[in-house]
Amino acid sequence: MSVPNLAMWCASAVASAWKGSQLVRLPDDKGLRVITACSALVFLALTAQLAAGSDSAARMPSDQLPKLFQNVVLTFFFALLIMLLQSMVDSEALGSHGPVEVVIACATSCGLIVAFAAADTNAAGFSYESANSTAALLFYLIGNLYMAYATMRGAKLARRAADQAQSRVRLSLLVAGAGLVVCCLGTHVPRIVSTSSRLVFQRDAIPGTATWTTPVLAIGIAVFFLGIGYPGARTGLVKARLWFRDRQRYRQLWPLWSALYNAFPDIALLPPTSPTRDALRVRHMRLHFYRRVIECRDGLVCASPYLDDEPTNSGSSTHRLRAALHRSLTSKPSAAVSVVAEPTESGMEADIDQLLELSRRLSAE
Incomplete structure (x- = not known):
């Protein structure tokens, strides 16, 4: 089990689980359904690739059967991906191009199955690096020919879709397309040249493709998933930043809220x-x-009839509030109403800033 293969599998597992969780929340989003299906297909294909290299593969009728499954699944993944990108570029053209992509994927899968059945898959010579029989070489040639076509067409459609998309989606599509180009030019084209030369001339025109193209493929897949996940990751980062800010301010309001709640328990909207x-x-x-902001403001409204007439300034507002809260336990409210922590500007944020400042001064005393 190589490190690049394991890294690709982990990336696909995370992407598949993430898109699945989004689909649970938005089950009617057709585009998300297609993306989730694509992610799941990649995960299945890479799982089969890991299974082909595991010890359990030796107990199968053919220890290369997961490799066939992986390649067939990938053909339908790219057919779905191309159809999705085509719908983004020109939805009217999808009706004519969509069936063509399905036919190409089915023809490729049939070719892979026939070549696989004709080859001696239990022989040591079936692996990519050591394949020497015509059937085995055809198996890898067919797979890489389709993958080169699919990745380049997918990259082209991603670029066209990016030209029509908004800024964040545009960057996402451009990055995903770049990942497909890396897969095409860095892995599938060199493997096509290698298998073709081995098939026709019985020698390898590009030696070592089994070694150096796998890390390049891992990089391309990682960039592709980075592009797909960029909008969601950016949204997640924004949500995380807002969560930390809200949590910090929520805790900062505790001194003010607890003082008001002890005097006026009815301000609590929930237990x-x-x-x-x-x-x-x-x-x-x-x-x-x-x-908590609403409860603090409600508490200040409840405390306002107990405030004295001392002018409000930064040095006396907390003293006046504490005196008012103490007075509320023993005295009756007055008819006059005063305001503590009055916002100097309109808007919710100005009100929150005044409450936070008052709470900080209470905590500092």
Whole structure:
């Protein structure tokens, strides 16, 4: 089991699981369904590739059977991918080009099956690096011919689709297309030349393709998946940044919120949790943060009838608030209403900034 093969398998497993989780949330997204199917097909193909190199393969009727399965699955993966990209470039042309891609994939699969059946697959000479029989060489030639066609056509369609797409999707398609070009020129074209020369001239025109093309293929697949995953990864990074910011501000509001809640328990929109559980809160951070903002502002409204008439300034607002909270336990509210932490500008963020500043001063005292 080589490191590049294992790296490709891990990348495809992550991509397949990620797209599957997105499909669960958005089951009606047709484009996402196709991308998820493509990712799953790549995962199955690379799983078969690992199985072909494992010890368990020796117990199969042919220890090269997973290799046939891998190549057949990849043909249908690229047929789906090309059809998806064609729909993005020209949806009207999909009706004429789509069946052609299916026919090419089926013809390639049939050719692979026939060559596989004719070859002595249990012989040591069936592996790519040591293949010497006509049937074995044809098997690899057919597979690489189709892969060269599919990767180059996929890269061309990805480029055309990028020209019609918005900025983030454009970059994603360009990166994915670049990965397909790397696979085509760095792996499949050299292997076509190698197998053709071995088949016709009984010598290898490009020695060592079994060794150096595999890492190049791994790089191309990694770049391809990077392109596919870029929009989702970028969205995930933005969401992570917002989560950390909301969590930080949620914790910063704790001194103000706890002081107001102790005086006015009715401000809690939901039953409060323990400080330990509150500190370990992870899910729905934005919802909990804005709920705490609302509760803090409600608490200040409840405290406003107990405030004295001392002018508000940065040095006295916390003192006035603490005095008001203490007064609320023993005195009746007055008719006058004062405001603490009044925003100087309109908007939710200005209000949040004033609450955070007040909470920080309470915590510092």
